[in-house]
Amino acid sequence: MQRRDFIKTLGAAAVIGAVIPTMSFAADAPKGPNAFSYKQALDTITGGKTPVKSDKIHLKVPEIAENGAVVPVTVEVDSPMTESDYVKAIYIFATKNNNVRCVAMHLTPANGKAILGTRVKLGGTQDVAALVEMSDGSFLVNSQSVKVTIGGCG
Template sequence: MERRSFLKGFGVVAACATLLPHVANAADEAKKVAGPNEMNYENAVAAITGGKPLTPSAKVVIVAPEIAENGAVVPVKVTVQSPMSDKDYVKAIHVLASKNGNVRCANVYLTPANGEAYFGTRVKLGGTQDVVAIAEMSDGTFLSAKQNVKVTIGGCG
């Protein structure tokens, strides 16, 4: 075997060994599903509802300040009017920030034993945006309410 043919063959093998893992990783990246931190608002709602319609309702009451002085700690309270009986209750309350990098802020799962469909928390907002509450009912429907919050400090406003 000549030195040139050996070096050509060795070069081809080295190039293949270097490129194959990158090609395999590119195929895996194409199949990758967006995680919760990579979802936009529409995808997050679709993931929660499974494609079912979202109905704005007066039964869902969201309390958040109209103007937040600090976007890092914005208080949010959600109440859903429901008898919380075995046949009619709120299964979950989801709080979303429509323009955050991480849209889903909180997910709370309830049972009739809770007695009241109420949840309060503090969320981080990266700027002025809508805070949305989605209530998943025991009959499979999804009710919602939203509140626009203007962030003046600590966000992009």
């Protein structure tokens, strides 16, 4: 009996040992109270539609940011901004932050130009992405990588 129990525990230990490493290496799963992944954010906003990569979005971000706490980001979208054709929303994501969402801006034709400028925190070297919703319901996306020398979170 004792021998049998010993083998059982040995087997259980082997299983746990096999599971734990896969868990800890499981992608770069975000943690924390307000964690939100890039894919999760995209799916929530687009409702499963795949955004099209577009050159209409001009994303201005420094290629190398010395200080991750303050990274200026400007998103400009080519659009006439008329009642029939305008940019409905601009979203900025820091794809590897704990909570990827930075700003969601909802525009109206009264803006005249579809531009959003702000400053974000980046936890490390990553891509900054801009998702744009047009008035006809289509989604455009563009991204650029930013090298961060000193992280800005924590």
